[in-house]
Amino acid sequence: MQSVIVIFIVTLMVFLLMQLVPGDAVTNFLGASATESQIEYYTKLFGYDQPVLVQYFKWLGGLFRGEMGRSISLQMEISDVLVQRLQVTLSIVLPAFVIAVVIGVSLGIVAAKNRGTVLDSLISVVANIGMSMPMFWFGLMLILVFANILHILPTSGYVYPQDDLGAAIRHSVLPVTVLALNYMSQFCRQTRSSMLEVIRQDYVTTAKAKGVSARTITFRHQLRNALIPIVTVMGASLGAMVGGTVLVESVFVIPGLGNLMISAIKARDFMVVENGVLVISVVVAVCNLVVDVLYGVIDPRIRND
Amino acid sequence: MNKKSLWKKITGSRVFKVLTGKKSTVVCLAILLLLVVTAALAPVLAPCDPYEQKLVSQLQGMSPEHWLGTDSMGRDVLSRIIYGSRVSLVVGIASTLIAGGFGMLVGLIAGMGGRIVDTVLMRIMDAMMSVPMIILALFLGTIFGKGLGNICVAIGICMIPSYARVTRGQVLSVKEMDYVTAGVLCGASKIKNTLVHIFPNCVSANLVLMTMNLGSAILSEAALSFLGMGINPPTASWGGMVNDGYKYLSRDPIIAIAPGICIMIVVLCFNMVGDSLRDALDPKLRGTLARRGKRTKRAGAARAAG
Amino acid sequence: MSKKLLSIRDLSVDYNTEISRVYAVNGLSFDLDYGETLGLVGETGAGKTTACLSIMGLLPEGIGEVVEGSITLDGEDILRVPDSRLRELRGRTVSMIFQDPMSSLNPVLTVGDQILEVLQEHNKGKKKEELEKTVDNMMELVGIPANRKNEYPHEFSGGMKQRIVIAIALACEPKLILADEPTTALDVTIQAQMLGLIHELQQRLNTAMILVTHDLGVVAQTCEKVAVMYAGQCVEYGSVEAIFDSQTLHPYTRGLFNAIPKLDEDAQRLETIEGMIPDPSVKIEGCRFAQRCKFATQRCGQAPGMVRVAPDHMIRCHLFDKRTEG
Numbered sequence: 037m038q039s040v041i042v043i044f045i046v047t048l049m050v051f052l053l054m055q056l057v058p059g060d061a062v063t064n065f066l067g068a069s070a071t072e073s074q075i076e077y078y079t080k081l082f083g084y085d086q087p088v089l090v091q092y093f094k095w096l097g098g099l100f101r102g103e104m105g106r107s108i109s110l111q112m113e114i115s116d117v118l119v120q121r122l123q124v125t126l127s128i129v130l131p132a133f134v135i136a137v138v139i140g141v142s143l144g145i146v147a148a149k150n151r152g153t154v155l156d157s158l159i160s161v162v163a164n165i166g167m168s169m170p171m172f173w174f175g176l177m178l179i180l181v182f183a184n185i186l187h188i189l190p191t192s193g194y195v196y197p198q199d200d201l202g203a204a205i206r207h208s209v210l211p212v213t214v215l216a217l218n219y220m221s222q223f224c225r226q227t228r229s230s231m232l233e234v235i236r237q238d239y240v241t242t243a244k245a246k247g248v249s250a251r252t253i254t255f256r257h258q259l260r261n262a263l264i265p266i267v268t269v270m271g272a273s274l275g276a277m278v279g280g281t282v283l284v285e286s287v288f289v290i291p292g293l294g295n296l297m298i299s300a301i302k303a304r305d306f307m308v309v310e311n312g313v314l315v316i317s318v319v320v321a322v323c324n325l326v327v328d329v330l331y332g333v334i335d336p337r338i339r340n341d
Numbered sequence: 342m343n344k345k346s347l348w349k350k351i352t353g354s355r356v357f358k359v360l361t362g363k364k365s366t367v368v369c370l371a372i373l374l375l376l377v378v379t380a381a382l383a384p385v386l387a388p389c390d391p392y393e394q395k396l397v398s399q400l401q402g403m404s405p406e407h408w409l410g411t412d413s414m415g416r417d418v419l420s421r422i423i424y425g426s427r428v429s430l431v432v433g434i435a436s437t438l439i440a441g442g443f444g445m446l447v448g449l450i451a452g453m454g455g456r457i458v459d460t461v462l463m464r465i466m467d468a469m470m471s472v473p474m475i476i477l478a479l480f481l482g483t484i485f486g487k488g489l490g491n492i493c494v495a496i497g498i499c500m501i502p503s504y505a506r507v508t509r510g511q512v513l514s515v516k517e518m519d520y521v522t523a524g525v526l527c528g529a530s531k532i533k534n535t536l537v538h539i540f541p542n543c544v545s546a547n548l549v550l551m552t553m554n555l556g557s558a559i560l561s562e563a564a565l566s567f568l569g570m571g572i573n574p575p576t577a578s579w580g581g582m583v584n585d586g587y588k589y590l591s592r593d594p595i596i597a598i599a600p601g602i603c604i605m606i607v608v609l610c611f612n613m614v615g616d617s618l619r620d621a622l623d624p625k626l627r628g629t630l631a632r633r634g635k636r637t638k639r640a641g642a643a644r645a646a647g
Numbered sequence: 648m649s650k651k652l653l654s655i656r657d658l659s660v661d662y663n664t665e666i667s668r669v670y671a672v673n674g675l676s677f678d679l680d681y682g683e684t685l686g687l688v689g690e691t692g693a694g695k696t697t698a699c700l701s702i703m704g705l706l707p708e709g710i711g712e713v714v715e716g717s718i719t720l721d722g723e724d725i726l727r728v729p730d731s732r733l734r735e736l737r738g739r740t741v742s743m744i745f746q747d748p749m750s751s752l753n754p755v756l757t758v759g760d761q762i763l764e765v766l767q768e769h770n771k772g773k774k775k776e777e778l779e780k781t782v783d784n785m786m787e788l789v790g791i792p793a794n795r796k797n798e799y800p801h802e803f804s805g806g807m808k809q810r811i812v813i814a815i816a817l818a819c820e821p822k823l824i825l826a827d828e829p830t831t832a833l834d835v836t837i838q839a840q841m842l843g844l845i846h847e848l849q850q851r852l853n854t855a856m857i858l859v860t861h862d863l864g865v866v867a868q869t870c871e872k873v874a875v876m877y878a879g880q881c882v883e884y885g886s887v888e889a890i891f892d893s894q895t896l897h898p899y900t901r902g903l904f905n906a907i908p909k910l911d912e913d914a915q916r917l918e919t920i921e922g923m924i925p926d927p928s929v930k931i932e933g934c935r936f937a938q939r940c941k942f943a944t945q946r947c948g949q950a951p952g953m954v955r956v957a958p959d960h961m962i963r964c965h966l967f968d969k970r971t972e973g
Binding site for chain 1: 703735736738743751752753765799
């Protein structure tokens, strides 16, 4: 319920704020040579002449009938465009997320277990650099090395997996790496710090006193108790990744959701922006929901609340 | 207080000890100091005019004359990097101050106000947080238009929610303390009580957050400028320079490499100083995310039950 | 019966912290027979817990370090055995009951699983169903209905949690239990109950026990032997009868006895031992108690040895040492 309210606020906020943006979609679409009557015709056609709130609730009503409206700049059904673009974005985001989780959490555990050693410092430095590097710049550097110098991977572009799987993988290696490195660093830092918080807990000593193996101690007794903050960060990141691929998509020229948003903002095609924001905030809400469910699975104390 | 005792007070303080205690932190602070000096003395330090276009000498590559070469319009890259430090520094500091100031205000009002005020403000903050920062910044940037001041405001607004959340959390926990109740019993007004007893308790956590956010503000500006929706050209901005260099990546990669390295080093330094400061001032802040998770869950359950 | 279950010889343990080196245990020696109960008494910081952790091989990694001495448990020198063997011994031959039941159970696992874990670890060949039965038995044994085994620690009270901890410790019927102040964190009302339970189970399973406590009354009730620790050393060792009935006592032990309120005397104030336990990061040459001792003389500048004052009573003090008298 709470997330529905939040989504409502987001879309209303964006809708109202869009009225403040200078310029409008019709003039942008028709260009400078458009006549008065043409502009008037299109403005009426898309309902831009009505009061703002009426427009908003019309759009909202349309959603319940499963209609998002038509894009003026793309001349397509917005729902079709969004579904297609979301698929592209997810095909980059999901592999990156999985890689970031696996490597980030493992490195975090290793760093915490070897606290204060050279290995720990090394991992910390890598994680810090990973978080400080501008994603777009790192993407360019990878292009420079792997495409321009070594010629082993394509510079940019996107191939749909159903068209040519091999090419699709080759095209997504670099963008996935860029995205994964950034989030891997976050997961690694969070894992390290929350592992350090549980590593000397009394129940860990109890477990050791039972004679169980080091692996059982790490995963069953330490990681499980350290997991709540890690899962929180992961949930927030997955939501942010879906909208935040803008930079990666822009560097590698990937026709995803992020690029769509940029071009829609530039074209002042606000219905696309509005629906895009809706999709992104639904994804964020779903992530939050999953995280909440996971809290209960991980920690019985939260389950009973 | 004379000068000596003031100096002693500063060097004896916990913050000073922590910041100078670790070698890596000292190095980072030194680099940041260098950044400030560079930004302040840019006209003196820059070997050339960063805006002077010489179409005859474009994309020259590294040479004794132009250490980092020239860009597509024949401008000296090194000079532009030196001038670009101004943008990064100003955006970083200004947007963080905007975010911190307004965020604390929102947090205070939410924490001290009634249930309705609290709910409304925090739902708006949730809504802002559910849009990825870069998209929100792009959007606000479009509304305000390009330019240094506008970008600062846009990035600042995007970062408000985290300050509001931290402040509200602090307010709620401090509000129940006995000394605040004592203030109420002594007849202090709500506003006075808030300012004297509650506000000071929120400052340190927010200061830590601000240091840690300086880096991400700089990254955001670079990203916006890279996307061509940030600082107006021809003003030199590191993000914009990477964008310029993008097109000539294979011919003259240094144009894109150099400003990127600058961004990375500066952000890294801010992040590391922020980490040390957090460890020193507020070790509890480390678990903020986790506690937020639990609290939301409990609040959600309470609402469902009620 | 010449073979002892546990014999500690000249054990010294140091803690290396970033600030300084702390000498927690300094030349501790004592023995324990099969099935025997030893009360380990002393102030906070005397090194009692450290001694127990050394026996378990559970000194905090990278910080605690045995620098000298030997610990022989059931014929094995546990400071020399490989880690894998040490893991086999833990829980199976020796197990530990910790001070604070609130934090010594893993909050995200059911109590049944936590008891099962130790059984599975040490009965690799057995089927899970069989072990589940043992879990039920153990829970009934410590007085918790077996149908609560699928509940989590936070659903139990402090006393119940300690019962679970006891069940975990006893599940594999170890030869030795280390009970590190098992009742300090509990309500006064259930302390006696808990000690009664531990004692009863120990008798039934014929297990030896080291009971770490501040409470001399508890020692008198449950133990056969007493070791009094002061600043990382054993200053007095003997049978309960010998020490509780004797007038020949180490000055420190005498101080401990005087600090107990007596119902039959009309004292205004309890006697205390003046001063503080010495700074554990400073090495002391002579008698460790000399600074606070009323009877201290010049020879206390030299380290005293253990003196046998009765067949089952030894004291580390120059007062009773005929050889150094003079």
